[in-house]
Amino acid sequence: MLYFLYLVLLLDFKNVPQVQATVRLVNGFNRCSGRVEVLYNGQWGTVCGDYWDLSDAAVVCKEMGCGDATEAKASAYFGQGTGKIWMDNVNCVGTESSLINCVSAGWGVTECGHGGDAGVICQDLVRLVNGMDSCSGRVEVFHDGEWGTVCDNGWDLSDAAVVCREVGCGNAREAKIDAYFGEGVGQIWMDATQCTGSETALESCNSTKWDIESCTHSEDAGVFCNPPVRLVNGINSCSGRVEVLHNGQWGTVCKDFWDSSDAAVVCKELGCPTGGEVKSFTFFAPGVGTIWMDDVQCTGTELSLTDCTFRGWGTHNCDHTFDVGIICRDIRLVDGSNQCSGRVEVLYNDQWGTVCDAGWDLTDAAVVCNSMGCGTPIAAETGAFFGQGSGPVWLDDMSCSGNEPSVKNCSSMALGTSTCSHEQDAGVVCNPPVRLVNGINSCSGRVEVLHNGQWGTVCNDFWNTTDASVVCKEVGCPTGGEVKSFTYFGPGGGALWMDDVYCTGTELSLTDCTFRGWGIHNCDHSFDVGVICREPDFMETEVQSVLLFSK
Numbered sequence: 001m002l003y004f005l006y007l008v009l010l011l012d013f014k015n016v017p018q019v020q021a022t023v024r025l026v027n028g029f030n031r032c033s034g035r036v037e038v039l040y041n042g043q044w045g046t047v048c049g050d051y052w053d054l055s056d057a058a059v060v061c062k063e064m065g066c067g068d069a070t071e072a073k074a075s076a077y078f079g080q081g082t083g084k085i086w087m088d089n090v091n092c093v094g095t096e097s098s099l100i101n102c103v104s105a106g107w108g109v110t111e112c113g114h115g116g117d118a119g120v121i122c123q124d125l126v127r128l129v130n131g132m133d134s135c136s137g138r139v140e141v142f143h144d145g146e147w148g149t150v151c152d153n154g155w156d157l158s159d160a161a162v163v164c165r166e167v168g169c170g171n172a173r174e175a176k177i178d179a180y181f182g183e184g185v186g187q188i189w190m191d192a193t194q195c196t197g198s199e200t201a202l203e204s205c206n207s208t209k210w211d212i213e214s215c216t217h218s219e220d221a222g223v224f225c226n227p228p229v230r231l232v233n234g235i236n237s238c239s240g241r242v243e244v245l246h247n248g249q250w251g252t253v254c255k256d257f258w259d260s261s262d263a264a265v266v267c268k269e270l271g272c273p274t275g276g277e278v279k280s281f282t283f284f285a286p287g288v289g290t291i292w293m294d295d296v297q298c299t300g301t302e303l304s305l306t307d308c309t310f311r312g313w314g315t316h317n318c319d320h321t322f323d324v325g326i327i328c329r330d331i332r333l334v335d336g337s338n339q340c341s342g343r344v345e346v347l348y349n350d351q352w353g354t355v356c357d358a359g360w361d362l363t364d365a366a367v368v369c370n371s372m373g374c375g376t377p378i379a380a381e382t383g384a385f386f387g388q389g390s391g392p393v394w395l396d397d398m399s400c401s402g403n404e405p406s407v408k409n410c411s412s413m414a415l416g417t418s419t420c421s422h423e424q425d426a427g428v429v430c431n432p433p434v435r436l437v438n439g440i441n442s443c444s445g446r447v448e449v450l451h452n453g454q455w456g457t458v459c460n461d462f463w464n465t466t467d468a469s470v471v472c473k474e475v476g477c478p479t480g481g482e483v484k485s486f487t488y489f490g491p492g493g494g495a496l497w498m499d500d501v502y503c504t505g506t507e508l509s510l511t512d513c514t515f516r517g518w519g520i521h522n523c524d525h526s527f528d529v530g531v532i533c534r535e536p537d538f539m540e541t542e543v544q545s546v547l548l549f550s551k
Contacts (some may be wrong), residue, residue, distance in 0.1 A: 008093060015098040016321035023063050023099050025120065027078040027247060027313055029228060029306050030168035031064035031200050035078035038086045039098065040107055045084030047076025047099075048112035049119075055094040056102065057120040063098050067123030067142055067221040079313040080114035088112055126166050126202050128223065129234060130181040132271045132408065132463060134303040135169035135225040138181040141189045141202065148187030150202075151215035152177035160199040162222040165202055168306065170226030170245055173409075180414050183217035184501040191215055193233050220434065224409075230306050231326065233284040233452075233518055237271035237371055237405035241284040244292050244305060246313055251290035253305075254316050255324040261300040262308065267328030269304050271408065272347070277326035285517045286320035318498075327512070330406050331371050333428065335386045338476060339508040340374035340406035340430040343386040346394050346396055346408055347405060348415055353392035355407065356420035357382035364400045364407065365428040371406050373511060375431030375450055389423035434474050434510050438489045438532065443533040449497050449510060451518055456495030458510075459521050460485035467503045471510050472533035486532035491525035 024044070028034025036047045057069035088110035089389050092102035098464070127147070131137025139150045160172035191212040195205035203209075230250070234240025242253045255278075294316035298308035336342025344355045365377035396418030400410035408415075435455070439445025460483075468481030501520035503513035526544045 010295035024126040032124045034509035046081035047118040048088035049116045056092045059092045061122035073119035076117045078119040135227040148189035149184040149220040150319040151191035152221040155221040161197045162195045164225035174224040179220040181222040188212040208541040251292035252287035252323040254294040254318040257308045262298045263326040265298045270327040284325040285417035353394035354389040356396035356425040360426040369430035379429040381427035384425040386427040393418040410499040446530045456497035457492035457528040459499040466486040468531040470503045477533035482532040489530040
């Protein structure tokens with residue numbers, strides 16, 4: 001009987017007069033992804049994910065003017081819609097010109113709720129190639145079954161903005177010319193592009209299109225976009241609370257199931273080293289607004305965090321006290337005396353390489369020190385001061401303004417084009433992000449840490465000799481440390497940055513230890529902690545004599 005009723009509904013659906021129906025994608029991360037919605041009789045509604053597969057998704061992708069379907073999403077992956085659920089039990093063969101031509105249960109006939117809304121991820125017609133992350137690279141366009149490049153004549157930030165939005169990234173940071181990301185091959189599809197910046201697709205911009213012969217691949221255009229992921233409230237650009245951009249709004253990520261594979265995807269996406277340390281329970285302070293992602297599970301091969309499996313946009317069972325954070329670094333210092341000195345090395349194409357010392361100065365060193373979470377630069381070293389590196393010399397002829405998040409964002413020769421040898425490897429000596437203040441010598445005093453460009457103090461809650469030893473080692477003092485609290489070295493002022501500190505003793509920096517989160521505390525400056533670093537045989541009488549002498 002149920003089968004007969006379904007058959008009648010199906011026949012009725014096939015015999016109803018043709019209606020005006022339209023398909024759109026909603027709540028996706030670019031124009032070729034999102035929740036599938038259908039306009040029927042003047043009202044938008046969703047599609048149930050029952051039996052939804054790649055054949056159905058392929059019809060939608062083609063109808064939207066996008067490339068092949070890469071994923072068919074169900075279970076409200078792109079969030080739950082509202083209103084009617086127009087289609088259920090959709091069964092396309094894949095050749096239909098529109099989703100409404102596919103077999104289904106009939107308009108509005110469903111047993112679904114919006115928790116089962118279907119979505120798609122289609123291949124876009126623009127991609128970025130040979131960049132440092134998923135949001136940078138040479139611009140390539142898909143046309144007539146073939147990928148080709150874009151000529152840089154007239155290429156500017158308005159054009160780059162359209163590309164960045166189309167590939168699901170944030171704002172355009174730079175429009176690159178002269179094959180900055182290397183020369184492409186094959187066709188040059190577009191030239192003299194003139195976008196206003198408001199277009200939804202590069203193909204919609206005014207330009208000369210298809211089979212361009214006036215350009216060569218030495219003029220291939222590229223872009224640097226801000227990725228749809230950022231790290232907030234960290235000690236540098238490669239650490240902080242994880243936030244994702246969705247529907248033009250930044251929101252946080254819940255720590256449920258979060259692990260090093262998920263962190264590695266974020267680090268890679270931001271152009272940082274792929275080894276990431278997971279921080280949760282508001283280590284970097286709780287966020288505000290929407291919690292966009294929960295139950296994230298990445299394999300580690302994804303180009304973007306938004307490509308990983310998760311509950312669905314805005315679907316979660318946690319609050320901001322569970323916002324996840326990570327620490328990853330896009331630069332490292334090698335063969336120095338501590339974590340804030342050494343030969344400068346950067347990661348590109350999964351390979352570490354060095355920086356040439358041509359033009360290397362304190363302004364360039366300041367960018368390195370800042371990105372490492374260290375203090376101000378003491379020296380910009382040249383001539384392989386910290387020994388010769390190996391592998392590529394990635395950067396040369398550096399010219400930083402001093403406020404870039406990484407040396408990779410400074411003006412320089414194109415990546416990997418240096419003619420330097422490793423005898424010219426650049427290095428830096430930075431002040432560490434921890435200092436001892438108001439002590440009897442350089443190895444004693446009130447503990448202060450640098451965060452967001454501001455020095456602040458540390459509360460003595462749970463502070464012990466292991467924590468003190470990490471501080472002593474970091475500031476280049478003997479690691480045997482005596483804890484002093486209750487303003488032994490006088491109360492500090494300004495921010496109280498760290499509380500409930502717990503170090504294992506293996507950390508390179510106090511900022512690597514577990515603590516409540518930046519600026520989160522339940523104490524005041526009367527509890528500022530201090531340390532006296534000393535060798536085991538350093539006698540208290542010597543300290544007392546110095547104190548007496550200083551009076």
